[in-house]
Amino acid sequence: MPSSKGACMPYTNEQIAALVRADSVHKSVYTDSALFQLEMERIYGCAWIYVGHESQVPNAGDFCATRIGDQDVILVRATDGKVHVLYNRCPHRGAKLVADGCGHAGKFFRCPYHAWTFQLDGSHLAAPLKAAFEGSCFDPQHPDFSVRPVARVESHRGFVFASQAAQGIGLKSFLGGVISSIDNLCDRSPVGEVEVAGGMFRVLQTSNWKVFYENLHDTMHAPVTHESSVVAAREQAQKMGAMPLELHIMVGNGEPYRFWENLELCAYAHGHGYMEGIFDPGAASRDPVTRAHFAVLEQAYGHARASEILGMNRHNTIIYGSGSPHTVFQQFRVIRPLAVDRTMIEIQLFRLKGAPEAVFKRTLMYANIINAPSSNVMADDVELYARCQQGNLSRGGDWTSLHRHLGTDRAVPGGMVSSNGTSELPMRNQFQAWKQYMLGHLVEENCDAA
Incomplete structure (x- = not known):
């Protein structure tokens, strides 16, 4: 078995295949830097x-510097109104073209090192003292002297994705069954935009x-890992004599095991999936914010369609490799x-365009209570993630278990559904996708041997 200490050694397909069993994975998948590079x-x-959202670059010249894996890239809107994704590298001496964060480039990019300039789509515009290039192979029309674009870029409902492979399946085929989560997030706006x-x-x-991906659908961890925040929220509610939403969303992690066992987990190709919502949609319908939200959706779509939109109750959706959109509280946890x-x-x-402002305030509230670095809930998770990393560096064992409800999940069109909400189906599904990618099987499908 390959070392788990990050030694830079080549992996054969046989060695990679041996790292993933039907019921467990070798700890080196978390700790080996050579595997990380692969x-x-x-x-x-x-x-x-997922690179970013079109709303982050509303005007020509607007850009956001971000990453795809280990590659620095720029999301930018060009003068033709199209959104492009470029590698963040000047072709002259290799300097990063823009600093981290978002900004406005104006009508063109200008490298801060030697003032080479480029159109917003990355094509070469000018270089100082061009006479100095005479007699060389410098050709401003050659792609080598432009900012290189990422091979493929597609957008769905404003969510921009990019693939570094020149050929392969399209974005919609890749997303498969979880594309409905992006659609539902947008449909919660009466104008269909966020x-x-x-x-x-x-x-x-x-x-x-x-x-992080494994934990998103790990229902067994919630009442254990988050016990401290659940107890604190219950004690505060008791003092108040009421259970406001701010406390309710914390107490939700403390449901008994029978609650989690009744949830549905869906797993799809490429490691994607979603988890059924943990908050009672009936209770939400009695909330004044939700009632006001329903009213504007009903006016836009009609009663039946508005009920269908708000009735889709999903907690965490997983887009493997990108992160987790949350439809009910309008957020996207991007995993880099x-x-x-x-x-x-x-x-x-995300703000739902045309929805009551109170809906967005609820989004802010949820993010601050659950996702903020200072959140009691987030701190629990971050601590346990670090303990998993540290524990897998020890000599205490070589395999991590994915045994729960193995062999009991049922096939559905395009994927699998858990027989029990505490099944480790999502983790098994993710590692089967991981294995296929690492063996080159999904590389062939998504990259078309690019």
């Missing part, structure tokens, strides 16, 4: 990865990126791998 090539180098608003939380976790033991989580919040 993931950057074979998963993040081929799959469709926009990034309210700032962004960033949480640096000292753990492998895959741990930085190193084998470091992961950046970016929590984007």
Whole structure:
């Protein structure tokens, strides 16, 4: 079995295949830096990865610097109104073209090192003292002297994804069954559109990126990991003599095991999936904010369609490699791998255009209570993720268990559904996708041998 200490050694397909069993995975998938580099090539180098939302670059010249795997990229709107994704590199001496964060480039990009300039779509515009290039092979029309675009870019309902592979399946085929979560998030707006608003939380976790994906649908952890925040919320509610929503969303983690066992978990190809909502939609219908929200949707779509939209009750959706959109509270937790033991989580919040402002205030409230770096709930998770990373570096064992309800899940069109809400089906599904990517099987499908 390959070392789990990050030695830079090549992996054969046989060695990679041996890391994933039907009921367990080898701990080196979390700790080996050589495997991490392969993931950057074979998963993040081929799959469709969420880059950002079109609302972040509303005007020509607006840009956001972000990442696809280990690659720095720029999301930018060009003068033709189209959104492009470019590698954040000047072709002259390799300097990053723009600093981290979002900004406005004006009519063109200008490298801060030697003042080479580029159109907003990355094409070469000018370089100082061009006479100095005479007699060389410098050709401003050659792609080598332009900012290189990421191979493929597609947008769905304003959510921009990019693939570094020149060929392969389209975005909609890749998303499969979880595309309905993006659609539902947008449909909750009476005009069918959302926009990034309210700032962004960033949480640096000292753990492998895959741990977060596993935890998103790990229903067994909630009442244990979050016991302290659940107890505190219950005690506060008792003092108040009421259970406001702010406390209710914390207490939700403390439901008994029989509650979690009755939830439905759906798993799809490419490691995607979603978890049934944990908050009672009936209770929400009695909330004045939800009633006002329903009223504007009913006016826009009619009673039946408005009921269908708000009736889709999903907690965490997983878009493997990108992160987790949350339809009910309008957020997207974007998962950015930085190193084998470091992961950046970016929590984007969305305003539903045309919806009551109180709906967005509820989104802000949920993010502050659940996702903020200072949140009692987030701190529990970050601590346990770090403990998993540390524990897997010990000699206490080589395998991590994925045994719960193995063999009991049922097939549905396009995927699998759990027979029990505490099944580890989502983790098994993610690692089967991971294995196929790492063996090159999904590379062939998504990259078309690019």
